[in-house]
Amino acid sequence: MRYAAHRLAQAVPVFFATTFVIYAMVFVLPGDPILALAGDKPVPDQVLDVMREHYHLGDPLLVQYGRYMLGLLHGDLGETFTGQPVSELLQDRWGVTAQLATTAWIFELAVGVGLGVVAGVRKGGIADTAVLAGTTFVIAAPVFVVGYTAQIVLGLNLGLFPTAGTDEGWPGSYLLPGMVLGSFGLAYVARLTRTALVENLRSDYVRTATAKGLRRRRVVGLHALRNSLIPVVTFLGVDFGNLMAGAVVTEGIFNLPGIGQQVFQSIQLQEGPVVVGVTTVLVMIFIVANLAVDLLYGLLDPRIRRARA
Amino acid sequence: MLARDAWREMRGRAVFWLSAVVLAVAVAMAAVPGVFAAMGPNDGCDLRMSKKGPASGAAFGYDLQGCDYWSQIVHGTRASIMIGIAVTVAALAIAIVLGLLGGFYGGLLDALISRVTDVFFGIPFVLGATVVLVAFPDHGIWAMTLVLVLLGWTTMTRLMRGQVIAVRNMDFIEAARMLGASDRRIMFRHILPNAIAPVFVVAMLNVGNVIAGEATLDYLGVGLQYPDVSWGLQLNVAQSFFAEYPHLLMFPALFLTATVLSFLMLGDVVRDALDPRLR
Numbered sequence: 001m002r003y004a005a006h007r008l009a010q011a012v013p014v015f016f017a018t019t020f021v022i023y024a025m026v027f028v029l030p031g032d033p034i035l036a037l038a039g040d041k042p043v044p045d046q047v048l049d050v051m052r053e054h055y056h057l058g059d060p061l062l063v064q065y066g067r068y069m070l071g072l073l074h075g076d077l078g079e080t081f082t083g084q085p086v087s088e089l090l091q092d093r094w095g096v097t098a099q100l101a102t103t104a105w106i107f108e109l110a111v112g113v114g115l116g117v118v119a120g121v122r123k124g125g126i127a128d129t130a131v132l133a134g135t136t137f138v139i140a141a142p143v144f145v146v147g148y149t150a151q152i153v154l155g156l157n158l159g160l161f162p163t164a165g166t167d168e169g170w171p172g173s174y175l176l177p178g179m180v181l182g183s184f185g186l187a188y189v190a191r192l193t194r195t196a197l198v199e200n201l202r203s204d205y206v207r208t209a210t211a212k213g214l215r216r217r218r219v220v221g222l223h224a225l226r227n228s229l230i231p232v233v234t235f236l237g238v239d240f241g242n243l244m245a246g247a248v249v250t251e252g253i254f255n256l257p258g259i260g261q262q263v264f265q266s267i268q269l270q271e272g273p274v275v276v277g278v279t280t281v282l283v284m285i286f287i288v289a290n291l292a293v294d295l296l297y298g299l300l301d302p303r304i305r306r307a308r309a
Numbered sequence: 310m311l312a313r314d315a316w317r318e319m320r321g322r323a324v325f326w327l328s329a330v331v332l333a334v335a336v337a338m339a340a341v342p343g344v345f346a347a348m349g350p351n352d353g354c355d356l357r358m359s360k361k362g363p364a365s366g367a368a369f370g371y372d373l374q375g376c377d378y379w380s381q382i383v384h385g386t387r388a389s390i391m392i393g394i395a396v397t398v399a400a401l402a403i404a405i406v407l408g409l410l411g412g413f414y415g416g417l418l419d420a421l422i423s424r425v426t427d428v429f430f431g432i433p434f435v436l437g438a439t440v441v442l443v444a445f446p447d448h449g450i451w452a453m454t455l456v457l458v459l460l461g462w463t464t465m466t467r468l469m470r471g472q473v474i475a476v477r478n479m480d481f482i483e484a485a486r487m488l489g490a491s492d493r494r495i496m497f498r499h500i501l502p503n504a505i506a507p508v509f510v511v512a513m514l515n516v517g518n519v520i521a522g523e524a525t526l527d528y529l530g531v532g533l534q535y536p537d538v539s540w541g542l543q544l545n546v547a548q549s550f551f552a553e554y555p556h557l558l559m560f561p562a563l564f565l566t567a568t569v570l571s572f573l574m575l576g577d578v579v580r581d582a583l584d585p586r587l588r
Contacts, residue, residue: 140517142521144528245435245436268531286433
């Protein structure tokens with residue numbers, strides 16, 4: 001419990017500092033959003049003043065940031081420069097991205113750990129070599145290359161999956177994009193599982209378990225694998241935040257109307273409030289996921305739990 | 310000693326030579342593109358040849374502007390290689406200094422460095438980079454490098470700090486201290502050589518990741534801009550036409566993947582050689 005409190009106390013300042021850095025990046029950098037709104041047309045000075053007053057653009061940065069954070073407490077993400085509340089704009093889009101990220105995450109977890117075990121139990125075997133080569137390749141290929149290739153081959157040529165849009169709903173429309181988004185993490189999970197399993201299978205407690213006459217399946221599944229999953233859990237926890245943020249590219253390729261697409265458009269239109277809103281929520285997810293991972297350690301490994309108490 | 314053992318281990322592996330050859334070619338293309346390409350960047354383009362596929366005289370076909378695609382791809386190598394290496398060297402330098410200071414002194418300084426690392430670690434890469442790059446539309450290769458360093462120094466710093474902490478309490482450090490070595494001497498002469506190996510491996514892998522990240526930003530249209538030439542930009546153009554003209558997507562993707570792959574494989578080989586436990 002003391003450990004949990006300590007970690008929480010560390011996470012809070014990190015949250016404020018990170019969101020402040022993002023806030024500052026978005027609002028201090030050059031470019032006047034009000035002028036951008038008007039395009040090439042000249043803007044009368046009165047209009048500029050009224051707009052700047054309304055959006056508090058004249059206040060010092062810290063005051064603006066403080067006001068924003070107070071609003072956030074009430075679930076208010078601010079409003080766009082065209083007067084629409086950001087939370088309303090994003091309402092329908094969170095679902096799409098959350099479904100996409102979850103699909104990718106499940107895919108990483110199930111297939112990644114599975115491949116890692118298949119490779120790890122027989123180090124140097126055919127399956128091991130194939131998994132190592134395959135995952136290196138997936139890690140090396142940029143996500144948009146994987147995405148387009150999958151779209152052409154699996155979607156267009158073979159017709160196994162819908163190529164774009166969300167018409168078929170979950171899971172149909174999200175399977176292929178989820179696989180593409182999760183491919184990078186999947187390769188990492190497989191390699192982490194394999195390496196940890198190989199190391200653990202050589203340890204004394206596994207030899208003891210084998211010597212006691214336990215079946216191989218039980219030795220690997222219960223004894224070795226449980227200890228091997230600690231680095232995997234770390235990665236999966238951190239990766240959920242990455243998946244939500246990495247969705248920008250995947251949503252673009254498969255034309256999914258999620259937050260990634262929205263935030264990318266908003267950055268180019270200099271819609272600062274939307275960018276800050278989305279990024280703030282993403283940072284929150286990221287920090288909470290990290291925290292959850294740290295607390296999960298204790299459950300997985302009693303040694304860590306006791307060392308911290 | 311370790312280096313010689315590692316070299317003996319590495320030179321016996323086919324993967325090492327394969328990636329070394331690919332990288333040697335890539336670096337040569339980046340350094341002296343004129344030797345490989347018949348045309349300069351954006352030179353001798355003929356709009357009538359726009360998007361035409363491979364033909365005699367142009368083995369890789371033509372791009373959207375009707376430029377010889379092979380020449381364009383060769384000239385695109387420099388951006389990827391330079392940014393990949395420059396970002397990694399800068400990030401490694403930051404990681405070594407901050408990791409040594411934080412891990413060695415501990416206390417308040419360490420807490421401060423660790424929290425700042427947490428802050429930058431938490432900024433999503435694509436979104437953070439896009440925000441900065443859109444605000445400065447006239448960015449070239451060096452501005453890209455700066456942005457990628459800003460968002461990419463944290464992983465190595467954390468690893469370096471952990472390594473330093475593991476080495477810090479060993480007996481030989483205590484011995485050096487008793488012999489009167491200064492803090493700086495202990496950090497750089499005694500701790501650094503014993504802590505750097507895993508960080509160095511991650512740095513090699515990092516070159517590949519940075520190249521892929523830079524290409525992603527180019528692909529999204531917020532990285533390098535025409536008339537710069539890069540693989541990411543070529544893929545950005547290709548995305549609208551790849552269904553009818555697959556060569557536009559295929560060739561830059563092939564070069565990009567081969568380069569990133571080689572850096573990753575090299576990193577893997579070096580790690581295996583430096584860490585005999587994994588053999």
